[in-house]
Amino acid sequence: MPVNVLSYAAVSATEPLRPYRFDRRDPRRDDVVIDILYCGVCHSDLHAARNDWGWTSYPIVPGHEIIGRVTAVGAQVSRFKVGDMVGVGCMVDSCGVCAACGQGHQQHCLEGATFTYGGADRIDGSPTQGGYSEKITVKQEYVLRIPDGLDPKGAAPLLCAGITTWSPLKNYHAGPGTRVAVVGLGGLGHMAIKLAKAMGAEVTLLTRSPGKEDDARRLGADHVVLSSDPARMAAVAGRFNLIIDTVPYVHDLNPYIPTLAFKGTLVLVGYLGPLEPALDSAPMVMGSKVVAGSLIGGIPATQEMLDFCGRHGIVSDVEVIGMPDINDAYERLLKSDVKYRFVIDMATLRAAA
Incomplete structure (x- = not known):
């Protein structure tokens, strides 16, 4: 059954983000269900929320620097198990068969990659919604393994920056x-x-x-x-x-x-x-x-980068915020007033609502 989740969403280009509930899809056989622990805040989130690029459909839940733990897996999932620390970046699907996808460059999918928010699910057409939420359900091929020992807060921005x-x-x-x-x-x-x-x-x-x-x-x-x-x-x-x-x-x-x-x-x-x-x-x-x-990177390159960061102990310099602080964080982003990336502690989401 679909799961109703709490999130923060933009409901128009001019209003502050606010609490919003929506249904995550019923997990498919190749899906991984993730409880979100941390979500980074990217300039792209702000642009999408305020329709700076002209394509936003509301309501929209931003967030594509997602770190969490696996809580359930579909019957065909072989890459992950319950309890794994994982990440989800800017994409959640692509055609998988075009020349770009075949070379591991899913971000350049010739049919158009399905992005983590603001996209449309390739099977049922429902809008994709991002990581400013309690949970996310993602096809296993687009879930990334977070190396042991990396601080999950600092690892979140690795998924984009x-x-x-x-x-x-x-x-x-x-x-x-x-x-x-x-x-x-x-x-x-x-x-x-x-x-x-x-x-x-x-x-x-x-x-x-x-x-x-x-x-x-x-x-x-x-x-x-x-x-x-x-x-x-x-x-x-x-x-x-x-x-x-x-x-x-x-x-x-x-x-x-x-x-x-x-x-x-x-x-x-x-x-x-x-x-x-x-x-x-x-x-x-x-x-x-x-x-x-250059545009982000494909799934193989992203996992390679995470593994490299795991070996070298590299994470982003972050300022952890609560979900209620997101609108202030957006204003600070416009002033470059952060060193160097905001990350939301999603444990604060329920208290915010």
Whole structure:
């Protein structure tokens, strides 16, 4: 039978999130039922709640950085058992057979991935609802194993911020002997620094904020360069094999291209949209440099990232909040007033309601 669960939902683009009840589906033979312990708060949650992208249907329950314990499994489930600590990230299904899915890149499913909230179930068409809720029911192939020893609170943002930065670092071969720069020190940027450092790269933070040096070095940065200082940027010309650009709003990429080494790559992971001012292609053509984009990661890459974090003890720096604090947290997100990721303790959900 379907299970009625308590959650927090946005009911319009202009109203605060509030308590909301809805039915999770009757578990199928390949489903895993999870009691949610923690859920990270992503900028995407805020954008979806406020319909910034124009596609939101209400009510919507955000949350795609989910950590919890398995409470039931379907008859065909072989990967998990009751009591396992697991995670659910940005996707809960895909076609499974297209060229992208076949290569483990379910986020690029040619039929369209089914996202954790704001999507439609591929079997019954019901709206998918996210992790600001008591429970979630997910197909076993989209459930991730959380390594023993990782703090579940700090592990929650790995399901989005972690995989978003892991994918380009892995795909563009960050490691010993490479020089990686990270643009921006927020939720994504701080994970990029931690992961790149653990992978063995020399890591530099490029920032417009002079006050971030101490924190960047604590996180693992070897160098900090003030990107608003032309002399300091000139001093790192031709230096970086890879730049991970985590800035979530339109900004000028042109100052960063000269800092790429020959055949270096700048990867956008924070901003989606037209570039302004226009990108000057001359230094790219002359230096065989690349500007690329990256979208989260597939299920195999996400599990690989979690296992890597388990071996290296990497989690996100988090501020744990109660469910009643979510609307204030959204306002603070707009001001970048968090170091570096909010995580909701879902034990506070019932008290909030």
